[in-house]
Amino acid sequence: MSITVIKQKIDVCAIFKKNFVSIKWFEWKGQQIEVNKITHKWYTKDGQNKILHLAVTGENGYYEISYNINTFEWILEKTEVE
Amino acid sequence: MDEKEKYILLIDMDAYFASVEQICNPSLKGKPVAVCGEGRTVITTASYEARKFGVKTGLTIPEAKKLCPHLIIVKGDLEKYVDTSLNIHKILLDFTDKVEVFSIDECFMDITDSYKLFGSPFDTGLMIKKRIKEEIGLSCSIGIGPNKTIAKLAAKLFKPDGLYEVKSSAIEGFMNFLPVEKLQGVGIGDKTAMKLKMLGINTAGDLSRTSSMLLRAYFGINGYILKKIGQGLYDTPVKKYLYQDAIKSVGHSYTLPEDTKDESVIKSYILMLSEKVARRMRKYNVKGRTIIFIIRYSDFKTYMKRKTIKYLTYDGNEIYLEALKIFKENFNLKNKIRMIGVTVSNLIIADREKFLFDFYEKKNKLIKVIDDINDKFGEFTVRPALLTIAEKFGIVKKCALIGSRQIKKHN
Numbered sequence: 001m002s003i004t005v006i007k008q009k010i011d012v013c014a015i016f017k018k019n020f021v022s023i024k025w026f027e028w029k030g031q032q033i034e035v036n037k038i039t040h041k042w043y044t045k046d047g048q049n050k051i052l053h054l055a056v057t058g059e060n061g062y063y064e065i066s067y068n069i070n071t072f073e074w075i076l077e078k079t080e081v082e
Numbered sequence: 083m084d085e086k087e088k089y090i091l092l093i094d095m096d097a098y099f100a101s102v103e104q105i106c107n108p109s110l111k112g113k114p115v116a117v118c119g120e121g122r123t124v125i126t127t128a129s130y131e132a133r134k135f136g137v138k139t140g141l142t143i144p145e146a147k148k149l150c151p152h153l154i155i156v157k158g159d160l161e162k163y164v165d166t167s168l169n170i171h172k173i174l175l176d177f178t179d180k181v182e183v184f185s186i187d188e189c190f191m192d193i194t195d196s197y198k199l200f201g202s203p204f205d206t207g208l209m210i211k212k213r214i215k216e217e218i219g220l221s222c223s224i225g226i227g228p229n230k231t232i233a234k235l236a237a238k239l240f241k242p243d244g245l246y247e248v249k250s251s252a253i254e255g256f257m258n259f260l261p262v263e264k265l266q267g268v269g270i271g272d273k274t275a276m277k278l279k280m281l282g283i284n285t286a287g288d289l290s291r292t293s294s295m296l297l298r299a300y301f302g303i304n305g306y307i308l309k310k311i312g313q314g315l316y317d318t319p320v321k322k323y324l325y326q327d328a329i330k331s332v333g334h335s336y337t338l339p340e341d342t343k344d345e346s347v348i349k350s351y352i353l354m355l356s357e358k359v360a361r362r363m364r365k366y367n368v369k370g371r372t373i374i375f376i377i378r379y380s381d382f383k384t385y386m387k388r389k390t391i392k393y394l395t396y397d398g399n400e401i402y403l404e405a406l407k408i409f410k411e412n413f414n415l416k417n418k419i420r421m422i423g424v425t426v427s428n429l430i431i432a433d434r435e436k437f438l439f440d441f442y443e444k445k446n447k448l449i450k451v452i453d454d455i456n457d458k459f460g461e462f463t464v465r466p467a468l469l470t471i472a473e474k475f476g477i478v479k480k481c482a483l484i485g486s487r488q489i490k491k492h493n
Contacts, residue, residue: 003156040106040219042165047460053162055106062107080107 003062003080012065012074023056026065028076033058053077087250089203090320091191092225092233093174093210096242098187100129102166103156105219114150117158118143123337126158130242163187166218171323173213177206181323190230192320207245228253229317231268235260238267253314258287265289269311274301278308286312329366333374333425334358339475341380341418348419350471352409353402355424357466360398364453368429369394373401375408376423384421387412390428397449399466401426 006028013024023035040055052067061081067074095101099117104110114132116125125146128137135150146153167186174181177200180192193206200206207224214222225236226247235256236246248256262275265286270278281300283289289297289312297305310316321327334355342348352375363370371390378384387408395401405424452464462469 039108040102040162040166042162044161044165047456047458047463049460057108062109064106080109 003078005078006076008076010065010074010076012067014067014074021052021054021067023054023065026058026063026074026076033063035063088192088194088228089197089206090227090230090233091193091203091207091210092184092230092237093170093189093191093214094223094225094234094237094241095170095187096221096223097127097129097133098220099127099158099163100132100156101220102163104129106162110154110156113154114152115154115156116143116146117156119158119337166220169218170214170220173217174210175323176213177210179322179324180320182321182325183323190233190320204245204247207247211243211245227314229315230320231311231316232256232314234268235264235314238264254287257290257312257314258285260286262286262289265311269307269316274308277301286314288312290314329368329429331374331425331427331429332359332362332366332368332370333423334362335376335421335423337378337421338419341420342475343415343418344475345415346471347475348409348415348422349406350468350475351422352405352424353398353466353468354472355422356402356405357398357462357469359424359426360396360401361453361456361461363396363426363429364432364449367432369396369432370426370429371395372426372428373404373408374423374425374427375405375412376421376425377409377413377419378421380418380420382420385413388427394430394432395426396432397445 008028010026010028012026015022015024023038025032025034027033035056035058037057038054039057042053044051044053049071050069052069054065054067056063056065061079063076064078065074066077100115103115103117110129112131113129114135114137115129116132116137117127118125125137125139125141125143127139128146132146132150132153135153137146137150137153141149143155163186171181171183171189174189174191178191178193178196182190184190193203197203197206200209203226207226211222211224214220221243223237223241223244224246225233225238225240226245227233227236228250232248232253236248237244240246262270262278262284266272266275277300278284278289281292281296283292289308292309292312294306294309297308299305301308307316336351336355338347338351371394372388373391374386374388376384376386389404389408391404401424455464456462
């Protein structure tokens with residue numbers, strides 16, 4: 001098993017609370033993937049864009065998803081699927 | 083508790099980069115993991131499971147794989163580690179404002195004035211460990227002592243997940259039989275330790291009993307500092323978190339995706355590094371006169387050459403042309419090149435200069451516009467065309483080095 005870089009836009013079902021975001025599921029390759037747990041989060045900057053990164057475990061694997069706070073864009077960055 | 087005693091803590095994150103990867107991806111927990119840079123570079127951190135096999139920082143990936151064939155290699159993500167560090171700093175700043183960032187995974191704290199709010203210094207250490215574990219998911223080792231030297235030694239001796247306090251009254255006993263090699267990281271490097279051993283100085287205790295005259299004769303002015311280190315009394319104050327050290331140099335280095343003799347590729351990478359250095363210099367508002375060029379060949383032989391120029395600059399192209407001159411005048415391409423680095427030192431604060439000639443004024447305006455575009459849309463959005471060669475050869479967004487200035491959160 002190894003990490004694969006994906007970098008694809010995805011649709012995500014997320015819940016936003018005050019300073020908190022939680023992902024319920026996301027769609028990738030025509031499948032809905034349930035998220036079990038957000039294991040870590042961190043922020044980066046790309047120019048003026050602030051990007052929230054989430055490391056999550058879901059069905060069959062590990063995923064890193066990013067959310068551009070300025071453009072509301074979700075991207076599946078990397079995955080390690082069993 | 084002694085009112086006059088100082089209480090300095092060193093917070094040292096355990097196998098930091100590897101541990102961050104293990105909390106992100108739970109399937110890595112309990113497994114031998116090594117974090118390395120982009121492409122093929124060297125191991126930057128190994129998990130404790132990997133260390134059992136002898137995998138350590140600085141080994142190349144094939145060397146590490148030989149020691150531990152089932153080693154899992156994870157490509158490092160510096161931005162992830164820096165942001166996680168900032169979250170650790172937030173926790174530490176709840177205990178005192180005297181938090182000095184020593185490196186991406188180490189911070190000194192002076193809790194002399196605040197520990198009573200949390201119980202004893204030892205209780206404070208326990209609380210810090212608990213909060214980092216609960217809020218970030220990482221373990222750390224903490225050393226407590228009356229100065230930075232003792233705090234650092236105490237943290238290093240009991241890893242991972244250690245907490246150890248050495249009081250002033252116990253310093254002599256603590257230091258007496260400590261081998262000089264263990265003093266690495268508190269001011270005594272490999273070569274000094276070897277020199278000390280040749281003089282028959284094998285332990286910190288021996289060092290503390292050696293006459294200052296003898297140490298001065300062999301190590302110059304550093305002889306006094308060495309004696310103080312041996313006595314466990316060498317001390318510098320812990321700086322406040324927002325304090326900024328004066329910048330002495332700005333540099334970047336880069337290990338190429340593969341060793342090469344191709345001059346166009348080398349030139350392109352020198353330009354990329356020069357532009358990165360220049361951009362950081364402009365951010366810090368400093369100009370420099372000394373250009374340092376570093377080169378490592380495929381046999382790991384590393385050379386450094388410097389040149390002081392007549393004018394001050396923070397222009398990437400000017401730095402590039404000088405670095406290229408150093409390269410052409412001093413080095414050849416008989417052997418393949420593995421790593422290159424560009425640094426500028428001899429810095430002064432850049433004043434708002436008025437130029438006699440329009441050309442310079444126009445150039446400065448152009449640099450400012452390019453910086454503004456790159457600030458808004460991301461680094462190297464506008465870049466010299468020559469960089470496309472490096473891009474084709476394989477390039478990553480971030481270079482290897484990061485200074486503690488960039489690891490701190492700024493208001």
